[in-house]
Amino acid sequence: xxxxxxxxxxxxxxxxxxxxxxxxxxxxxxxxxxxxxxxxxxxxxxxxxxxxxxxxxxxxxxxxxxxxxxxxxxxxxxxxxxxxxxxxxxxxxxxxxxxxxxxxxxxxxxxxxxxxxxxxxxxxxxxxxxxxxxxxxxxxxxxxxxxxxxxxxxxxxxxxxxxxxxxxxxxxxxxxxxxxxxxxxxxxxxxxxxxxxxxxxxxxxxxxxxxxxxxxxxxxxxxxxx
Amino acid sequence: xxxxxxxxxxxxxxxxxxxxxxxxxxxxxxxxxxxxxxxxxxxxxxxxxxxxxxxxxxxxxxxxxxxxxxxxxxxxxxxxxxxxxxxxxxxxxxxxxxxxxxxxxxxxxxxxxxxxxxxxxxxxxxxxxxxxxxxxxxxxxxxxxxxxxxxxxxxxxxxxxxxxxxxxxxxxxxxxxxxxxxxxxxxxxxx
Numbered sequence: 001x002x003x004x005x006x007x008x009x010x011x012x013x014x015x016x017x018x019x020x021x022x023x024x025x026x027x028x029x030x031x032x033x034x035x036x037x038x039x040x041x042x043x044x045x046x047x048x049x050x051x052x053x054x055x056x057x058x059x060x061x062x063x064x065x066x067x068x069x070x071x072x073x074x075x076x077x078x079x080x081x082x083x084x085x086x087x088x089x090x091x092x093x094x095x096x097x098x099x100x101x102x103x104x105x106x107x108x109x110x111x112x113x114x115x116x117x118x119x120x121x122x123x124x125x126x127x128x129x130x131x132x133x134x135x136x137x138x139x140x141x142x143x144x145x146x147x148x149x150x151x152x153x154x155x156x157x158x159x160x161x162x163x164x165x166x167x168x169x170x171x172x173x174x175x176x177x178x179x180x181x182x183x184x185x186x187x188x189x190x191x192x193x194x195x196x197x198x199x200x201x202x203x204x205x206x207x208x209x210x211x212x213x214x215x216x217x218x219x220x221x222x223x224x225x226x
Numbered sequence: 227x228x229x230x231x232x233x234x235x236x237x238x239x240x241x242x243x244x245x246x247x248x249x250x251x252x253x254x255x256x257x258x259x260x261x262x263x264x265x266x267x268x269x270x271x272x273x274x275x276x277x278x279x280x281x282x283x284x285x286x287x288x289x290x291x292x293x294x295x296x297x298x299x300x301x302x303x304x305x306x307x308x309x310x311x312x313x314x315x316x317x318x319x320x321x322x323x324x325x326x327x328x329x330x331x332x333x334x335x336x337x338x339x340x341x342x343x344x345x346x347x348x349x350x351x352x353x354x355x356x357x358x359x360x361x362x363x364x365x366x367x368x369x370x371x372x373x374x375x376x377x378x379x380x381x382x383x384x385x386x387x388x389x390x391x392x393x394x395x396x397x398x399x400x401x402x403x404x405x406x407x408x409x410x411x412x413x414x415x416x417x
Binding site: 029031032033034035059060061062063064065100113134137138141145147148150151152154155156 | 262278287290291292293296313316336337338341344345381384385387388389390391392394395
């Protein structure tokens with residue numbers, strides 16, 4: 001029975017990809033398009049899983065699980081790379097967004113309050129706390145959108161539907177035939193109980209074991225005396 | 227089959243609830259901020275801060291998945307919603323797809339439709355994005371919402387089967403654990 005391929009390596013590759021793309025500044029802007037890199041990471045994981053499963057078609061549920069696992073690995077990569085980068089630069093990006101929103105507010109008191117909160121993201125301790133909070137929420141998004149990416153990847157890349165190709169599983173062939181290159185060679189042809197070559201007792205003698213004319217019972221004559 | 231239907235109902239209910247919360251949150255942020263902006267009186271500053279802080283926290287959450295550019299967003303009064311128009315269209319389309327999904331005859335299915343429909347559903351949103359980005363034409367909030375609706379609606383049919391299959395797997399695993407417990411108690415009682 002063929003076992004299903006492990007999801008670890010595909011999820012690791014997909015997770016490292018999405019983690020790197022999500023952590024590197026400027027490139028991570030792609031995630032502003034509905035977590036694009038996370039979806040891509042999940043799709044990469046499902047694509048690798050499909051390639052590692054030559055007999056069994058990968059189903060949508062397996063795509064979801066490998067995508068979610070890729071999200072877990074991606075969040076770990078983001079923790080190592082992305083959080084320090086966010087603390088250094090990302091907090092300023094978020095603060096700028098809040099500044100932009102505050103400028104468009106009609107109420108000056110509300111706008112001032114929002115600007116005060118936006119400055120909090122740029123402080124030392126506040127920045128670290130916010131960075132870890134961002135990682136926590138990012139992890140949830142990575143797992144969720146990674147699963148979605150995995151399912152979409154299976155829908156897009158998996159061409160096999162339902163049963164494996166050829167209608168049979170395992171691969172077609174005589175079920176009990178000798179394997180190729182068998183150490184015992186091929187079974188002999190002909191009757192299974194025929195004389196093996198070079199029998200140790202030679203060929204049986206020809207004719208009657210009791211001498212004389214042939215036949216049994218002996219024809220005529222007297223039985224042996226004595 | 228009965229347990230599979232049950233798993234499908236559980237998966238559907240969970241996804242629908244999460245989607246309602248997600249879409250509702252995009253509208254909640256401007257409502258909270260507007261509430262904080264309209265409080266008057268001696269304690270208005272503290273009250274403003276609480277409502278604004280709540281709205282800002284919700285908005286910061288959606289900042290992880292969207293650029294939130296005000297000029298690309300739908301406005302509720304004097305505040306933009308927490309995501310851009312295209313993202314809102316995608317999420318709203320997904321919610322609408324979920325609402326009609328039980329009546330499509332695919333409720334408990336674990337296989338998604340052919341990928342041609344997924345590709346076709348992504349063409350409008352891809353063309354709208356590319357056209358605006360390359361300067362071929364000027365897209366609008368309406369075109370972003372409409373193309374997002376189509377893409378989000380289609381995504382339901384390519385994600386729900388996988389979620390149903392995952393729910394069935396989880397229920398089966400919990401059932402296997404229950405059977406193990408039963409056999410364990412039976413074995414101990416027989417001694």
